[in-house]
Amino acid sequence: MQGFALYPFDPPGDIAALRADLRAWLASNQPQDDVVSRANCWASFDPDFSRALGAAGYIGMTLPARYGGRDRHPLERYVVIEELLAAGAPVGAHWIADRQTGPLILRYGSEEQRQRYLPGIAKGELYACIGLSEPSAGSDLAAVRTSARETAEGWRVNGQKIWTTGAHLSHVMLTLVRTEEGSERNAGLSQLLIDLDTAGITIRPIIDMAGNHDFNEVFFDDVLVPHGALVGERGQGWKQVTAELGLERSGPERYLSSHALLVALIDATGPDPDPALATLIGELTAEMWTLRQLSMSTAAKLAAGEDPMVEASVVKELGNAFEQDMPRRVQAIVTSGWDDENDLAKLLRALLIASPSFSLRGGTREVIRGIIARGLGLR
Incomplete structure (x- = not known):
């Protein structure tokens, strides 16, 4: 039985300075996209932005310098991804290459493959599926x-x-x-x-x-x-794929896919919210914070060279439930109409349409629950 264990961790380096530097860079370099595009930023394709982000050192961060990387700690990269998604930056062009393909090539690829593909990934110029x-x-x-x-x-x-x-x-x-x-x-x-x-x-x-x-x-x-x-x-493809999917299932996108809707809800509420609305905002914020801690702890295990398949699957399962339920919970309580053009209404429409697919990417909920059950020795 693999078991399940998450534990506190000490983040490396000066995380606060890293966040501040990236936020300052984004203030000068992030395109002013519409609110729906920002909410769907992980799928927004902008080669110019990806190239600029790579030149600034924010892509391929954990790759060795000899392959164009920055030799940074995986949790520093986690913080960068968290900031990019929260800001709604258009990361779709380089997203899969940076998150999965690059690390997998570094771990399993030949030296020829590393030299051929990794520098382009780190520059934000090579895109993978x-x-x-x-x-x-x-x-x-x-x-x-x-x-x-x-x-x-x-x-x-x-x-x-x-x-x-x-x-x-x-x-x-x-x-x-x-x-x-x-x-x-x-x-x-x-x-x-x-x-x-x-x-x-x-x-x-x-x-x-x-x-x-x-x-x-x-x-x-x-x-x-x-x-x-x-x-x-x-x-050995199966072994390699399961390691790759651990990177996909445990990242901050697991709790930030609906983040823009929560921000829009808070902005639209004002300083004197209805009690039911205040309760909903508190519940959603607490759930998001819990998911964030689970996700970061799983990322810490990956950074330590462990294989947290069960933990990553738990993050994905709980994250899917959160990001799919949020639009429905907001819809049940807000007064914005379907045809309204404020940010809250636009995001609610977009996420009500998109959220059913959230539980499919990276493995359906049924598959994920099976992985968890096997890891805990329940089947």
Whole structure:
């Protein structure tokens, strides 16, 4: 049994100075986007901003300096991400590359891969997507069918990925494939770094109910990629993916996706709130603070080299419940109409439409609860 344990930690360095420096930088460099774009900032694609953020040293912070990084502590990066999301900065272009792809390449990749990809990630100029879900393997990643057959020329990849965020804007996909013919479930899986301009790749948009294009279908038709595209060990893709998803599931986005709505609610309330409204604001603030402490403690375990799969899953499960429930709880008590154009009404409309998807990204709640149960020895 893996168990579950979170503990206090001492943040490294001068966190207050880091926050102050970043806030000053954002005051001079952050685009003045509309309130809904700021609330959805992790999906807002702005290459110029990402490039400027990289030049200022706020991307690839934990990477070694020899790969273009800053040799900073993971919890310092956590604070930077927290500040960027709270400010609504458009981090979508570099988001996945900085959060998942870079750390995974550093941990499992070859020296050639590190030198090829990490400097561009740290500069905010190389964008990545994650190829996991398939039409028959959405929440069940172990059912992946996309195959990669090794030949004298390289890997021949055939199959399809779906719900791939940002594939149409990315340079490279970290792709989970089945490299062992006849293997089943989580055995025989590997990861390949595939350049998305390679011949035989087709990317088709998926437009969501709000009219946004974040997701894609990606088709691989006898795509040839070099032998050196293999990340880590052949057949160890499942182990590597679970480590990667720990980075996705435990970050500050788990409690900041609906943060802008809480801020707008407080701004609209004024100094003499209705008792029911004051109670709701207090409840939401306390829940967000609790999630923040859980998330930071999990990040501290990751920084210490531990594998907090259960803890990260708990953060995601509780965070999903919080960020999905908040719009409904606010809707039940505020007086803004659906057609109003104030910030509170705009954000409430946007989040009521978007929040059902929050529990899908990074694994459904059912899958996450199964991980927690197994980790606690309950199944």
